[in-house]
Amino acid sequence: QKEVEQNSGPLSVPEGAIASLNCTYSDRGSQSFFWYRQYSGKSPELIMFIYSNGDKEDGRFTAQLNKASQYVSLLIRDSQPSDSATYLCAVTQAGTALIFGKGTTLSVSS
Amino acid sequence: SQTIHQWPATLVQPVGSPLSLECTVEGTSNPNLYWYRQAAGRGLQLLFYSVGIGQISSEVPQNLSASRPQDRQFILSSKKLLLSDSGFYLCAWSGSRLDSPLHFGNGTRLTVT
Numbered sequence: 001q002k003e004v005e006q007n008s009g010p011l012s013v014p015e016g017a018i019a020s021l022n023c024t025y026s027d028r029g030s031q032s033f034f035w036y037r038q039y040s041g042k043s044p045e046l047i048m049f050i051y052s053n054g055d056k057e058d059g060r061f062t063a064q065l066n067k068a069s070q071y072v073s074l075l076i077r078d079s080q081p082s083d084s085a086t087y088l089c090a091v092t093q094a095g096t097a098l099i100f101g102k103g104t105t106l107s108v109s110s
Numbered sequence: 111s112q113t114i115h116q117w118p119a120t121l122v123q124p125v126g127s128p129l130s131l132e133c134t135v136e137g138t139s140n141p142n143l144y145w146y147r148q149a150a151g152r153g154l155q156l157l158f159y160s161v162g163i164g165q166i167s168s169e170v171p172q173n174l175s176a177s178r179p180q181d182r183q184f185i186l187s188s189k190k191l192l193l194s195d196s197g198f199y200l201c202a203w204s205g206s207r208l209d210s211p212l213h214f215g216n217g218t219r220l221t222v223t
Contacts, residue, residue: 032209043200043214044154088154092209096169097144102153 002027004091006101015110019076023089023101026070033065033072034090034098037083044088047074079108112137116201116215123222129174129188131218133201136182141203143184144212145176149197160184161206196222 003026013019021035032051036044050056050063050072062075072091076083086103093099116133123129135141145157156169158176166176173192177185184201199218204210 034211043217046211046213049211090212095208096167097142097156097159097208098212099156100146100154 002093002099004089004099004101006087006089006104008102009105010107011104012107012109013079015079015081015108017079017108019079019083019106019108021074021076021087021089021104021106022071023073023091024071025089025091027091027093028067028070029094030091032092033063035061035063035072035074036088036090036100038086038088038103040085047087076106079106081108081110084108112141112203112213114201114203114213114215116218118218119216120219121221123191123220125193125222126190129186129191129195129220131186131199131201131220133184133186133215134182135203138182138203138205140181140206142206142208142210143178143182144202144204145184145186146200146202146214147197148200154200158186159208161208191222193222196220 005024034049035047038044048058050065056063060077064073084107086105088103089101090098113136144159146154148154160178175187201215202212204212
């Protein structure tokens with residue numbers, strides 16, 4: 001059974017700090033990696049995706065991928081209370097659709 | 111731009127009753143379509159996906175079924191609901207590659223009583 005693991009949290013950070021969210025995956029064949037944000041009671045929305053080793057930046061968000069160690073992370077700079085949500089990591093597997101982790105709950109205090 | 115419509119938003123059904131949830135996509139052709147379920151306190155579970163009309167792949171054998179009668183329409187059904195079918199049902203679409211990003215509808219919160 002291929003898995004995607006995330007620390008459920010909650011991860012608590014003060015406003016303006018950097019939040020670091022981590023995800024590990026078991027399928028070495030995975031090629032594409034996604035981060036979604038889900039507010040309570042709402043559907044997930046795509047934040048960003050990464051295909052290659054290294055960093056990818058989009059505004060306050062940076063995704064980091066290390067295929068050798070099988071982990072992907074999301075950094076949120078200058079965290080805001082509006083960033084408080086559950087963050088879902090998703091990974092592709094050969095021949096099927098995205099597999100999601102259970103998510104990490106982030107709480108940003110003002 | 112592409113939009114995805116999913117209805118109803120909430121649904122309360124008794125055990126043993128049938129279910130039909132519908133999802134339609136606008137603004138794109140030949141999308142991949144997906145049904146996920148999120149039970150309380152649990153992650154997103156892939157139920158079905160479809161790469162074309164009449165083509166359905168089932169990931170979790172259970173009392174649910176899916177159909178794709180038209181290119182941009184995806185339906186989730188059950189003949190007899192179980193208590194364990196309660197959850198947040200999410201329809202999503204993507205481009206034609208299975209490693210494309212998913213875009214979710216607003217979801218249907220189903221409570222089986």
